[in-house]
Amino acid sequence: xxxIRVERAKTLKEKPNPDTVKFGVSFxxxxxLMNYAxxxxxxxxxxxxxxxxxxxxxAMVFHYAQEIFEGLKAYRRADGKVQLFRPRDNIRRLNxxxxxxxxxxxxxxxxxxxxxxxxxxxxxxxxxxxGTSLYIRPFIIATDPTVGVHxxxxxxxxVILCPVGSYYPEGINPVKIFVETEDVRAVRGGTGxxxxxxxxxxxxxxxxxxxxxxxTQVLWLDGVERKYIEEVGTMNVLFKINGExxxxxxxxxxxxxxxxxxCIQLLRSWxxxxxxxxxxxxxxFAAGESGxxxxxxxxGTAAVISPIGEMxxxxxxxxxxxxxxxxxSQRLYDTLTGIQWGKVPDPFGWVLPL
Amino acid sequence: xxxIRVERAKTLKEKPNPDTVKFGVSFxxxxxLMNYAxxxxxxxxxxxxxxxxxxxxxAMVFHYAQEIFEGLKAYRRADGKVQLFRPRDNIRRLNxxxxxxxxxxxxxxxxxxxxxxxxxxxxxxxxxxxGTSLYIRPFIIATDPTVGVHxxxxxxxxVILCPVGSYYPEGINPVKIFVETEDVRAVRGGTGxxxxxxxxxxxxxxxxxxxxxxxTQVLWLDGVERKYIEEVGTMNVLFKINGExxxxxxxxxxxxxxxxxxCIQLLRSWxxxxxxxxxxxxxxFAAGESGxxxxxxxxGTAAVISPIGEMxxxxxxxxxxxxxxxxxSQRLYDTLTGIQWGKVPDPFGWVLPL
Ligand SMILES: Cc1ncc(COP(=O)(O)O)c(C=O)c1O
Ligand SMILES: Cc1ncc(COP(=O)(O)O)c(C=O)c1O
Numbered sequence: 054x055x056x057i058r059v060e061r062a063k064t065l066k067e068k069p070n071p072d073t074v075k076f077g078v079s080f081x082x083x084x085x086l087m088n089y090a091x092x093x094x095x096x097x098x099x100x101x102x103x104x105x106x107x108x109x110x111x112a113m114v115f116h117y118a119q120e121i122f123e124g125l126k127a128y129r130r131a132d133g134k135v136q137l138f139r140p141r142d143n144i145r146r147l148n149x150x151x152x153x154x155x156x157x158x159x160x161x162x163x164x165x166x167x168x169x170x171x172x173x174x175x176x177x178x179x180x181x182x183x184g185t186s187l188y189i190r191p192f193i194i195a196t197d198p199t200v201g202v203h204x205x206x207x208x209x210x211x212v213i214l215c216p217v218g219s220y221y222p223e224g225i226n227p228v229k230i231f232v233e234t235e236d237v238r239a240v241r242g243g244t245g246x247x248x249x250x251x252x253x254x255x256x257x258x259x260x261x262x263x264x265x266x267x268x269t270q271v272l273w274l275d276g277v278e279r280k281y282i283e284e285v286g287t288m289n290v291l292f293k294i295n296g297e298x299x300x301x302x303x304x305x306x307x308x309x310x311x312x313x314x315x316c317i318q319l320l321r322s323w324x325x326x327x328x329x330x331x332x333x334x335x336x337x338f339a340a341g342e343s344g345x346x347x348x349x350x351x352x353g354t355a356a357v358i359s360p361i362g363e364m365x366x367x368x369x370x371x372x373x374x375x376x377x378x379x380x381x382s383q384r385l386y387d388t389l390t391g392i393q394w395g396k397v398p399d400p401f402g403w404v405l406p407l
Numbered sequence: 408x409x410x411i412r413v414e415r416a417k418t419l420k421e422k423p424n425p426d427t428v429k430f431g432v433s434f435x436x437x438x439x440l441m442n443y444a445x446x447x448x449x450x451x452x453x454x455x456x457x458x459x460x461x462x463x464x465x466a467m468v469f470h471y472a473q474e475i476f477e478g479l480k481a482y483r484r485a486d487g488k489v490q491l492f493r494p495r496d497n498i499r500r501l502n503x504x505x506x507x508x509x510x511x512x513x514x515x516x517x518x519x520x521x522x523x524x525x526x527x528x529x530x531x532x533x534x535x536x537x538g539t540s541l542y543i544r545p546f547i548i549a550t551d552p553t554v555g556v557h558x559x560x561x562x563x564x565x566v567i568l569c570p571v572g573s574y575y576p577e578g579i580n581p582v583k584i585f586v587e588t589e590d591v592r593a594v595r596g597g598t599g600x601x602x603x604x605x606x607x608x609x610x611x612x613x614x615x616x617x618x619x620x621x622x623t624q625v626l627w628l629d630g631v632e633r634k635y636i637e638e639v640g641t642m643n644v645l646f647k648i649n650g651e652x653x654x655x656x657x658x659x660x661x662x663x664x665x666x667x668x669x670c671i672q673l674l675r676s677w678x679x680x681x682x683x684x685x686x687x688x689x690x691x692f693a694a695g696e697s698g699x700x701x702x703x704x705x706x707g708t709a710a711v712i713s714p715i716g717e718m719x720x721x722x723x724x725x726x727x728x729x730x731x732x733x734x735x736s737q738r739l740y741d742t743l744t745g746i747q748w749g750k751v752p753d754p755f756g757w758v759l760p761l
Contacts, residue, residue: 077465077554084464105461110438110567111431115548118472118604119611155611190554194469200431200544200569202641204611213464215554237596240630242589244609250472251605255598257473257509257558276594277631287556 054163055098057085057170062102071180074218076355077188081175085167085212089157095210098163100171103213109198113205119195120250121150124354125311126217127172127187127407129179130395135172136406137189138393140165142311147191149309150247155204156193164191164210171212173407184219184390188355220356225378225386227362228269228351230285232334233259234367238283238306240276245283245306260286270351272364274334275306281331288351288359289313292332293381294340296347302329312352316385318401325381334366341371348379357393358386408517409452411439411524416456425534428572430709431542435529439521439566443511449564452517454525457567463552467559473549474604475504478708479665480571481526481541481761483533484749489526490760491543492747494519496665501545503663504601509558510547518545518564525566527761538573538744542709574710579732579740581716582623582705584639586688587613588721592637592660594630599637599660614640624705626718628688629660635685642705642713643667646686647735648694650701656683666706670739672755679735688720695725702733711747712740 062082069079080103087098114120125143127135144165148158168189172179179187191212195205236259239245239252259271272290273283282301284290289310291300298320303309320327340346341364349361362376373379378386391397392404416436423433434457441452468474479497481489498519502512522543526533533541545566549559590613593599593606613625626644627637636655638644643664645654652674657663674681694700695718703715716730727733732740745751746758 075553080465103464106464107459107461110457110460110565111434111544111569114604115468115474115546116476116544116604117607117611118474119608120469120472122470153612154608155615188554190465190470192469199429200542200567202607202610202614204615211464213554215465235596237594240591240594240597242591242630242633243594243597244605249605249608250468250470251598251603251608253471253556254473254508254603254605256556257471258507260556261509261558276596279596 054160054166057167058097058099059174060099060101068178069216071182071185071216071218074216076217077215079215081178081214083171083175085171087167087210089208089210091206095157095159098167100174106209106211108196111198111200113195113197113199116200117195117202118250118254119154119156119205120193121147121154121156122190122192122248123147125189126354126393127179127189128393128395129181134395134406135176135179136395136404137168137172139311139315139403140168140405143191146248146309146311147193150249151193153244153247154249156195156208159210168212169407171214175214176407178214178216180216182219184221186217188215188217190215225360227360227376227378229267229363229365230270230272230361231263231266231268232272232274232364232366233263234274234279235259237276237279238273241305243276243306246303246308248308256286268365280333280335282334282337283307285351287355288353290349290351291316292337292346293348293379295345296326298325298327299332300327300329301332310352312354312357312389315389315403316352319385319388338366338369338371341373346371346373348382349373350382357389358382408514408520411521412451412453413528414453414455422532423570425536425539425570425572428570430571431569433569435532435568437525437529439525441521441564443562443564445560449511449513452521454528460563460565462550465552465554467549467551467553470554471549471556472604473508473510473559474547475501475508475510476544476546476602477501479543480708480747481533481543482747482749483535488749488760489530489533490749490758491522491526493665493669493757494522494759497545500602500663500665501547504603505547507598507601508603510549510562513564522566523761525568529568530761532568532570534570536573538575540571542569542571544568579714581714581730581732583621583717583719584624584626584715585617585620585622586626586628586718586720587617588628588633589613591630591633592627595659597630597660600657600662602662610640622719634687634689636688636691637661639705641709642707644703644705645670646691646700647702647733649699650680652679652681653686654681654683655686664706666708666711666743669743669757670706673739673742692720692723692725695727700725700727702736703727704736711743712736
């Protein structure tokens with residue numbers, strides 16, 4: 054494996070207050086960079102001071118959005134050690150996204166080493182307060198300075214880090230979600246399963262409209278029939294209906310969430326039945342109205358578990374679990390965060406201490 | 408209207424050979440830039456030397472592809488004057504794209520003035536050889552240095568220019584197109600009608616696969632039923648069937664091409680019937696096999712008219728117009744290029760001399 058060159062920052066930044074730091078606003082002292090060129094492959098892996106990336110105005114990423122990213126976290130345990138949660142799964146998913154977008158894949162070991170070395174160097178940025186963590190954002194952008202639709206011949210892989218405060222500083226508050234019936238996020242045959250910019254750009258309008266109506270998140274329906282539940286903004290969704298947990302299958306238009314997979318594994322290990330199957334909005338709302346819907350929650354790296362307290366669809370409104378977090382959602386949240394922060398055993402081998 | 412500040416380049420670049428210059432590779436001496444910030448609006452319109460744009464690694468455009476663009480051309484007439492083709496339509500379409508992507512719209516007059524002043528300053532870059540032109544690429548990118556899916560609070564609007572050689576240096580050669588049945592470009596409710604990066608990123612894989620099989624372009628089917636013809640890579644498509652020209656309607660998933668609209672207006676002025684309606688691949692291939700399909704062509708700024716000589720779909724192959732350009736395609740090409748280069752009268756008021 055290539056060695057990573059390190060150029061340390063001459064001056065270090067002041068760290069933000071972990072109580073008030075907003076998600077994604079404040080970045081650490083260093084970043085990891087590596088270039089790619091056709092014929093040469095990935096080259097010059099390096100850690101350098103965090104700072105602007107100068108790109109030609111013709112760089113492909115600005116025009117044709119050939120870009121992919123990942124999101125994972127580093128957690129500080131009570132003993133002061135720092136650990137990552139399922140980082141290899143993020144790197145594999147980055148490579149899956151790369152294939153869809155015709156971006157060259159990364160060597161998994163090198164990418165993991167890059168993340169580990171960078172977090173180690175900026176380890177003092179990993180906050181220690183309850184619920185806080187260091188968010189890790191690896192991404193790849195197409196840098197060819199030519200205007201014309203084709204896959205780029207040059208790329209930049211970067212990893213940046215930002216400390217994040219607790220997602221639930223005031224305790225877990227269930228969210229209100231709005232089932233979007235006009236805009237579509239993704240369709241089978243498209244890029245829905247990849248973590249690529251275009252999927253997110255497409256969602257901004259609906260998210261803004263939902264926000265104006267007082268909702269926290271949009272719940273997406275499938276792009277073909279606009280009938281089946283897909284996922285919410287940056288989370289997968291799971292529903293407990295008549296004692297069974299149901300979640301939409303990975304059919305190509307939704308992201309294969311790592312938190313989703315962790316929930317499924319945990320639930321099965323507890324003997325809770327989980328089915329990955331298509332579920333219509335009609336079925337979901339009927340279950341909500343009849344009381345069969347016991348719990349509903351989103352799963353994702355940022356919130357871990359985000360209980361859904363209310364869902365609105367086409368004028369219909371359903372209150373879930375009395376608008377409070379349900380017992381299974383709470384147990385998943387406690388167990389996952391317990392594993393992530395190293396407070397409970399990790400029978401699945403999910404954590405990687407630095 | 409705000410005045411545009413001009414900072415001239417200290418040294419001018421060498422101009423590329425117009426016979427060999429490749430599309431989108433070589434840029435002129437200057438570019439136009441203008442910033443946007445919430446509460447402040449668009450500000451500091453300026454023409455500056457062409458050069459790199461430094462952006463924070465956390466800039467939204469790298470992660471969530473909140474970005475839009477346009478493409479139009481400046482043409483040098485025989486008398487040496489330079490003129491643009493329907494530039495206001497491009498600016499309006501940029502604003503349409505902006506609305507879909509929650510990007511603040513531009514003042515039309517200022518955007519037009521920006522393009523005109525920039526082209527005037529770099530006028531010596533407009534080549535004069537038969538078929539050559541200056542390609543104009545306006546684009547807007549989200550620049551907020553924060554990681555988190557929402558619409559950006561800051562943006563950069565830029566215009567860059569590149570001289571382009573003749574699209575048909577060896578005469579017009581009809582292309583072979585491949586009807587894609589797996590990947591999908593866009594779906595109603597998505598961003599297909601907007602000129603935004605994500606639409607193009609989604610197409611790269613299919614275009615590469617088609618290229619490997621010897622095809623020049625991909626013909627897209629609709630994302631819902633995968634039945635209806637949509638458009639090709641960067642062109643709309645028109646078919647002459649039994650004396651009538653048929654083209655897919657602007658139903659939300661395809662770009663409202665300005666060349667397409669120009670073709671429709673010209674055809675109607677000539678008394679050729681044109682229908683904007685849904686057309687299935689089944690109908691198209693049946694018409695091809697029965698001989699009812701007389702001509703097929705793409706329309707777009709780059710090629711103007713690109714005759715389709717062969718189409719393949721699911722193992723079926725149709726040769727159109729004997730693999731040669733048809734008379735109506737040729738007439739459209741001659742008339743449109745005639746108007747663009749100022750060789751024939753412009754009854755529609757499409758050209759804007761600088
Ligand atoms: C569209 C989308 N779905 C689901 C998720 C949840 O994935 P994960 O659990 O890996 O964070 C995310 C966030 O990463 C996302 O962006
Ligand atoms: C997807 C797509 N469709 C159609 C077109 C043709 O549009 P226009 O005739 O305005 O160049 C383009 C190119 O601009 C395009 O990118």
